[in-house]
Amino acid sequence: MISTSVTGALALALIAPGPVDGPPPPKPTPAGNAAPADETTVAGLGQAAGVPPVFEEPRPPLLPADFRGEGRYVVRDLGIDVPFTWQGRGGDSQMIAGGPEHPIWFTNIIYRNTLYTLTYKWPGIPATPPRQCDRVGFFNRQILNDLLKTARYVGPEILQGKKDRRVDHWRVGVVGGSTQPGENPRFPIALGDVYVDQRNPGQWWQVLQFGFQNLFDPALDEWFTLTTFSHQPGTVTLPDRCPPPL
Structure with missing residues (x-):
């Protein structure tokens, strides 16, 4: 300067x-x-004089209230690659990976300010008796978006595939323990690498999830990639075996 x-x-x-x-x-x-x-x-x-222009960091990822996305859910260490959908309606949202005919089948739901997870099938996990639906606790889209505001910008990238996509790569994480590095033990609870469209941070294309939330995966990391994403209201359905919202 x-x-x-x-x-x-x-x-x-x-x-x-x-x-x-x-x-x-x-x-x-x-x-x-x-x-x-x-x-x-x-x-x-x-x-x-060759001075680069002032860098302006893009806006962080944002989960819209209404959307529809389809793609694949990938667990590399288990050799799993199954269909995946993620839909939102009025702030509620639901992920579904796999199905009855696939090696894995589960759903994660944000429904009326409550987070649910239900695993129907997973390698090595007995299918009978039917697993219960876990009501994790209070959670909603606003909390998620507030967390995404703390994400760190990694940089612009190109996701290569049938259609190359220009994305912004962000990392978001939750760390337990002391907030002062080096003074007391600290441990990662959850980390995520989020890839959103460079022109619209509310358009998601890929996410890597890593952490204690991936309890059934030996390597604790799972991907989902989306091939389509639109801002139209989707469908969110709470399974019958899930208890009512808090």
């Missing part, structure tokens, strides 16, 4: 002197007291 005094002096040097019979040139301003140069001139000088 060029200091104010230097840019002021350079800006004055770029002003061509008047004709010999014109008014005398202005007296030079002492260093440190230079008047601010014209913004356009300073910007031009910055580019001419």
Whole structure:
């Protein structure tokens, strides 16, 4: 960055002197007291000197109230790649991975300010008796979006596939224990790498989930990728075996 005094002096040097019979040139301003140069001139000088433009961090990811997304749910260490849907309606939302004919089948739901998870099938987990629906507790879209505001920007990337997508990569996490590094034990509860469209942070394309929430996965990490995403109201259905909201 060029200091104010230097840019002021350079800006004055770029002003061509008047004709010999014109008014005398202005007296030079002492260093440190230079008047601010014209913004356009300073910007031009910055580019001419190779100074990069000021970086503006994009907006963090945002989960919209209404949406429909379809793609794949991938658990690499188990060799699993199954259909995946994620839909939202009026602030409620529901993920469904797999189905009765697939090696995994589960749903995560935000319904009336309550978070639910229900695993129908998972390798090594007995299917009978039917697993109960876990009402995790109070949670909603606003809490999720507030958490996403704390995400750290990793950078712009291109997701390569049948259709390359320009995305912004963000990392969001929840850490337990002391807030002062090095003083007391700290441990990651959940981490997520979120990839959203560069033009619209409310358009999601890929997420890596890592942490204690992936209790059935030996490697504790699971991906979902979306091939379609629209801002139309989806369908959110609370299974019969799930208890009513809190």
